[in-house]
Amino acid sequence: MNKPSFEVADFGKTKYGEQAKKFVLHGAGGVVMEVSDYGGKIIKVFTPDRDGKMKDITVGFDDPSGWDNGDPYWGCIIGRYGNRIRAGRFTLNGQEIQLPALNNAPAGIGCNLHGGARGWNAYVWGAEPFVKGDDVGVVFTHTSPDGDEGFPGKVEIKVTYTLTAANVWRVDYEAVPDKDTPINMTQHVYWNFKGEAGGSIQDHVMKIPASRITPTDKGQIPDGTLADVSGTPFDFRSGMLIGERINEPNEQLEFGRGYDHNWVLDKKEGELSLAASLFYPGNGRTLEVWTTEPCVQVYTANWCDYNQTAKGGEHLSFRCSVALETQHAPDSPNHPEWPTTIVKAGQTYRTTTEFRFGVA
Secondary structure, X not given: OOOOEEEEEEEEEOOOOOEEEXXXXXXXXXXXXXXXXXXXXXXXXXXXOOOOOEEEOEOOOOOHHHHHOOOOOOOOEEXXXXXXXXXXXXXXXXXXXXXXXXXXXXXXXXXXXXXXXXOHHHOEOEEEEEEEOOEEEEEEEEEEOOOHHHOOOOEEEEEEEEEOOOOEEEEEEEEEEOOOEEOEOEEOOEEOOOOOOOOOOOOOEEEOOOOEEOOEOOOOOEOOOOEEOOOOOOOOOOOEEOOOOOOOXXXXXXXXXXXXXXXXXXXXXXXXXXXXXXXXXXOOEEEEEEEOOOEEEEEOOOOOOOOOEOHHHOEOOOOOOEEEEEEOOOOHHHOOOOOOOEEOOOOOEEEEEEEEEEEO
């Protein structure tokens, strides 16, 4: 077992003029993570393969400019509301709340995505690294003001990243609003167990213990129904290659150019249980994602076929990675029949997600 430790270095300035830092976390179990106070971004995660060879298994950028000049969500803390809210509109305590509707969607309805034009991913947070026993990590803090991107209430947020001796990266989310407000936080890290330049993740085996998804319209906003996955390309309960059925004729797959959907997990409310697992047969790397959240959004980087430079000069490519975003269902403020995302004034929002790295 190694002695846990951390290093701190400059990461560069953001487009907002803020100076960001990088924290290199050396776990007692051998996993090494590089994270930033710029939205809690995951820069690199080094894990061993079955031969003990270490490699960075995340996809992203070398410095803040990568996020600032392209897709801003890679590996970030997402808030105040992860995923989509239809038309940026919902009713809370009898009052209609209108958020910026930023994304294109059918009939020009639009939606609010991942908290708005400048979500919590795009701020430099307070950050305190720590070593506690065999654990190493960083405590991130941020204050979101009342009216931030149209959302009601000031929110005090704390997110703790902990890397354990068992090679578990635990993310503990806490948030306390001073007015009733929706909160739905997640982590948007992208994985490829072959490494940054590994190409498609369609040869990774994925398993999801969920018998239902929330189908969407062509703007990828839930239509309000729940659909049984049995007999469809969305049935990952027994595990299958991501690419095994991703190109089948299927309206839902056509809407997202692949998987970009919310699975409703078969679990008890609030329990820490398995949400998804990944395995790459070529080198043996495994990942289990455990969460207290009721759902997981799986996104297979179907819109990444554009000329943006990632780490090491590589280019992002179609289906170059997969994100496993633990969450409540998208558009929940407009579906009172689903588990609520409304946090009452003075209450503490708490969720936990664990990323358990291994080898098979």
